[in-house]
Amino acid sequence: AQKVTQAQTEISVVEKEDVTLDCVYETRDTTYYLFWYKQPPSGELVFLIRRNSFDEQNEISGRYSWNFQKSTSSFNFTITASQVVDSAVYFCALSDVPGAQKLVFGQGTRLTINP
Amino acid sequence: DTGVSQDPRHKITKRGQNVTFRCDPISEHNRLYWYRQTLGQGPEFLTYFQNEAQLEKSRLLSDRFSAERPKGSFSTLEIQRTEQGDSAMYLCASSVTGGVYEQYFGPGTRLTVT
Numbered sequence: 750a751q752k753v754t755q756a757q758t759e760i761s762v763v764e765k766e767d768v769t770l771d772c773v774y775e776t777r778d779t780t781y782y783l784f785w786y787k788q789p790p791s792g793e794l795v796f797l798i799r800r801n802s803f804d805e806q807n808e809i810s811g812r813y814s815w816n817f818q819k820s821t822s823s824f825n826f827t828i829t830a831s832q833v834v835d836s837a838v839y840f841c842a843l844s845d846v847p848g849a850q851k852l853v854f855g856q857g858t859r860l861t862i863n864p
Numbered sequence: 865d866t867g868v869s870q871d872p873r874h875k876i877t878k879r880g881q882n883v884t885f886r887c888d889p890i891s892e893h894n895r896l897y898w899y900r901q902t903l904g905q906g907p908e909f910l911t912y913f914q915n916e917a918q919l920e921k922s923r924l925l926s927d928r929f930s931a932e933r934p935k936g937s938f939s940t941l942e943i944q945r946t947e948q949g950d951s952a953m954y955l956c957a958s959s960v961t962g963g964v965y966e967q968y969f970g971p972g973t974r975l976t977v978t
Contacts (some may be wrong), residue, residue: 753906782964794907794955794969801964840906849920850964851897854906 751776753843755855762831763863770826770858772841778802782844783817783824784852789837800824831862866890868970870956876976877946884942885973889958896939897967898931899955900924907955913939914961946977 752775762768774783785797798808800817808815812829828835838859842852869888877883889896894915899907910929912920915936925931928946933939943950953974957967 784966786969791971792953793971794957796966796968799964799966842906844964846964849897849909849912850895850959851909851912851920852899852907852967853909856904857906 887956
């Protein structure tokens, strides 16, 4: 069965600090996709990134970066120079291929950026 | 650019009543998903449609739950004889086919069963 673990329930940092959110996944599939979503206080899940299991290149998008390591089954997310607007719950998710491609989510990490 | 919409946004009902939620996906998306999210947890998959066909249902979806997508556009999720344990946020998401693509989520319907 597929499983996603986000061991950090809550993280609180001061604005401008860098912060890394951890994600560890389990799957028996050789082909799969990983995602990160942001859920701000308004509640709507916002897509951040999709990564397939054959692409281990790290990705950077502005202040956001992602580190995918198949050897440790991890897909970590780093926010550089955090801002108050980054405060949200962040979810890591895993998708099966083929089939329904339903998302299996972790429990989420609540990130609070203090001014 | 119209995103996924859900109606109603909030629903308070008494135990034993039936409720129905609606989801309108992004127009060109033919995949539609329902998830349930309880407080402090990540969303959990309930069911999935490709066009009008319901192709997968989770064990979480008891006999009291039914979902439809009659014309391959909007979808409804009905809960019969609601129980307090049904209180949760019900999320709808849609995506395109042809590969594995990100799902776009609606704002959700928050159900409270009293």
